Amino acid sequence: MKVLHMHGPPYKKMKVSKNLDRKKDVSTSFEYHKLCEARRKLPIYPVQNRLVQEVRRLNTVIVIGETGSGKTTQIPQFLFRAEVHRGSQIAITQPRRVAAVTVAKRVAQEMKSELGKLVGYCVRFEDVTSESTRIKYMTDGMLLREAIIDPLMRRYSVVILDEAHERTIHTDVLFGVVKAAQRQRAKKGLKPLKIVVMSATMDVDHFSEYFNSAPVLYLEGRQFPVNVYYSCCTQSDYQFAALVTLGQIHKQAPPNHDVLMFLTGQDEIESMVRFVRDIGRSLEGQAPPIIACPLYAALPPQVQLRVFNRTPPGARKVVIATNIAETSVTIPGIKFVIDPGMVKARVFNPRSGLDLLKVVRISKAQALQRTGRAGRESSGSCYRLYTEQEFDSFKLNTVPEIQKGDLNIKRMCSLSSVVLQLMALGISDLIHFDFMDRPSKESIITAVDELHLLGAVEKREKIQLTALGKQMAAFPLEPRLSKVILVAKEFSCLEEIMSIVSLLSGESVFYTPHKAREEALAARRKFMSTEGDHISLLNIYKTYKSVGGNKNWCMENYIHQRNMKTALDVRNQLREICDRQNLPFKSCRDDTVAIRKCLTAGFFMNAAELQREGTYICLSTRRPVSIHPSSSLFRSKPGYVLYNELIQTSKCYMRDLCVVDPDWLYEAAPSHFKRKKLPT
DNA sequence: GAGCACTGC
Numbered sequence: 262m263k264v265l266h267m268h269g270p271p272y273k274k275m276k277v278s279k280n281l282d283r284k285k286d287v288s289t290s291f292e293y294h295k296l297c298e299a300r301r302k303l304p305i306y307p308v309q310n311r312l313v314q315e316v317r318r319l320n321t322v323i324v325i326g327e328t329g330s331g332k333t334t335q336i337p338q339f340l341f342r343a344e345v346h347r348g349s350q351i352a353i354t355q356p357r358r359v360a361a362v363t364v365a366k367r368v369a370q371e372m373k374s375e376l377g378k379l380v381g382y383c384v385r386f387e388d389v390t391s392e393s394t395r396i397k398y399m400t401d402g403m404l405l406r407e408a409i410i411d412p413l414m415r416r417y418s419v420v421i422l423d424e425a426h427e428r429t430i431h432t433d434v435l436f437g438v439v440k441a442a443q444r445q446r447a448k449k450g451l452k453p454l455k456i457v458v459m460s461a462t463m464d465v466d467h468f469s470e471y472f473n474s475a476p477v478l479y480l481e482g483r484q485f486p487v488n489v490y491y492s493c494c495t496q497s498d499y500q501f502a503a504l505v506t507l508g509q510i511h512k513q514a515p516p517n518h519d520v521l522m523f524l525t526g527q528d529e530i531e532s533m534v535r536f537v538r539d540i541g542r543s544l545e546g547q548a549p550p551i552i553a554c555p556l557y558a559a560l561p562p563q564v565q566l567r568v569f570n571r572t573p574p575g576a577r578k579v580v581i582a583t584n585i586a587e588t589s590v591t592i593p594g595i596k597f598v599i600d601p602g603m604v605k606a607r608v609f610n611p612r613s614g615l616d617l618l619k620v621v622r623i624s625k626a627q628a629l630q631r632t633g634r635a636g637r638e639s640s641g642s643c644y645r646l647y648t649e650q651e652f653d654s655f656k657l658n659t660v661p662e663i664q665k666g667d668l669n670i671k672r673m674c675s676l677s678s679v680v681l682q683l684m685a686l687g688i689s690d691l692i693h694f695d696f697m698d699r700p701s702k703e704s705i706i707t708a709v710d711e712l713h714l715l716g717a718v719e720k721r722e723k724i725q726l727t728a729l730g731k732q733m734a735a736f737p738l739e740p741r742l743s744k745v746i747l748v749a750k751e752f753s754c755l756e757e758i759m760s761i762v763s764l765l766s767g768e769s770v771f772y773t774p775h776k777a778r779e780e781a782l783a784a785r786r787k788f789m790s791t792e793g794d795h796i797s798l799l800n801i802y803k804t805y806k807s808v809g810g811n812k813n814w815c816m817e818n819y820i821h822q823r824n825m826k827t828a829l830d831v832r833n834q835l836r837e838i839c840d841r842q843n844l845p846f847k848s849c850r851d852d853t854v855a856i857r858k859c860l861t862a863g864f865f866m867n868a869a870e871l872q873r874e875g876t877y878i879c880l881s882t883r884r885p886v887s888i889h890p891s892s893s894l895f896r897s898k899p900g901y902v903l904y905n906e907l908i909q910t911s912k913c914y915m916r917d918l919c920v921v922d923p924d925w926l927y928e929a930a931p932s933h934f935k936r937k938k939l940p941t
Numbered sequence: 942g943a944g945c946a947c948t949g950c
Contacts, residue, residue: 385950402949526946558947583946605946618945737950890942
């Protein structure tokens with residue numbers, strides 16, 4: 262490789278280690294010193310006592326703990342042993358399913374209890390708890406959903422919100438919900454609700470302020486020091502810089518010192534893997550053999566598992582990963598981290614009003630998280646491919662998800678879901694809801710407007726949920742899709758609608774490997790309908806069912822088996838909810854008009870009209886849009902279509918389309934279309 | 942004639 266002979270970015274060594282970025286916040290804190298002293302004698306019990314004491318005294322405590330502090334597994338046990346829970350349940354939320362499940366398993370082992378008895382977990386499709394469960398790990402979305410049924414969270418005496426620094430939309434909403442529940446319970450003279458917020462954040466004051474100046478406890482982690490090196494000058498090509506840095510490390514570092522490199526996406530990672538393998542080959546005999554492992558979410562699970570394989574003696578593992586390796590996956594053996602300081606994120610484009618995926622700078626918090634990955638088992642090094650001045654200009658924290666949605670069309674759906682959920686919780690004044698970081702007024706109003714259009718809320722002296730809205734809130738779906746389900750009763754086609762909605766709500770069931778692209782597209786053509794992609798999806802579902810849905814059929818037809826399985830799980834879940842609401846499970850057989858009319862009731866705001874020039878414009882925004890080449894309607898030009906989503910790449914593409922009649926649009930939302938001229 | 946980071950109910 263030519264690259265190896267060139268000079269890489271020179272580095273300046275910094276005296277930074279685990280307390281990087283914390284600055285005086287932490288080191289001058291009285292609690293911190295007190296905690297450290299105590300910990301030197303007896304590492305974990307003083308924390309336990311202090312925690313229990315504070316929770317008893319003040320009801321709310323913030324716990325700041327580095328990775329490896331054991332807070333997720335230990336703190337619930339502390340509170341349980343001290344009987345802070347007073348016989349009822351302790352809930353611990355996690356942003357990710359896997360974390361909720363694996364942590365619960367470990368704690369069950371530690372407590373020598375069968376999983377699902379004393380210690381259990383609850384995630385979508387899986388409730389492993391029982392009457393005797395006292396420590397319950399769950400996803401944040403799950404607790405939020407439970408809160409709709411019981412806003413006072415009566416079955417819990419302690420709610421622990423873990424990984425709060427990640428600021429997922431669910432955790433952010435839960436902040437307000439648990440705070441309100443705590444206050445309400447106190448007011449009603451019910452058993453107090455204890456709240457513990459656990460975070461790895463640097464932005465401690467913000468959390469503490471929000472929770473009425475709750476005391477902050479600092480935990481030390483099992484983190485080893487990491488030397489941080491900044492680049493001396495700005496790097497114009499971070500991929501190149503990353504490769505050069507890897508080359509230098511590889512030539513100098515002893516074997517079995519593994520490397521983790523962060524890149525932004527699949528393409529970048531795959532091409533980097535090829536370069537890295539080239540380096541390995543060109544240095545054969547002079548340096549340890551390289552095992553290059555790509556890691557990103559879209560990778561099949563078996564391939565992902567390779568990063569956990571132990572590196573054979575004398576070799577070096579180089580893991581090239583997306584930000585999945587920041588939080589979701591912990592890889593053993595990492596001594597070096599290469600951080601180009603970039604991440605691919607959804608960003609809002611104010612010019613087009615659309616969001617798109619773009620490579621942007623990470624936050625300081627993310628940089629710290631990446632650095633920490635080098636110090637899990639012993640001390641390590643982190644190469645930051647940006648200057649210290651550049652680092653100073655990074656945002657302190659990643660923008661909370663709930664604020665990312667502002668004016669962002671794709672995310673509008675999420676905010677309307679959240680608004681619907683909050684209203685179902687009995688909170689109608691969302692503008693004044695106690696958000697830790699509030700979304701803009703405009704984005705709330707837009708969400709309320711959408712719910713109004715769907716008939717989920719009505720505006721009297723104040724905004725309130727309609728009976729329809731209440732029913733909609735019971736479904737774990739975007740409000741538009743819930744509306745489609747509820748309207749299916751009128752058209753007697755719930756059977757078909759359920760299949761379509763299930764397939765639409767999850768990830769794509771189309772599997773298109775690079776090597777067999779043509780075969781995959783040909784296989785797909787068999788199911789395509791001239792009425793659009795929704796009917797095509799229904800054809801797939803029906804065929805899958807008629808052949809008994811086996812693995813071979815999926816392979817032959819290039820259908821993504823795992824995603825298909827998830828869609829079936831979703832369908833079962835939706836069916837249960839429909840049963841509870843006494844919705845008749847009728848089939849319309851081949852009456853696709855009924856199906857498309859249902860879809861119109863939920864997606865009329867996503868209608869596009871064919872213009873004389875042969876292009877489309879979106880009826881709500883008057884913006885030009887195009888049919889995505891993957892659509893079954895790509896080669897046809899129907900007068901009116903609905904689309905499931907817009908995606909901005911080289912053009913503004915509509916995805917998942919359905920042919921409709923303009924009359925249906927008017928029937929579905931007369932007020933929305935009254936000023937718009939629609940030919941009959 | 943196109944490409945998509947990561948989650949969750």
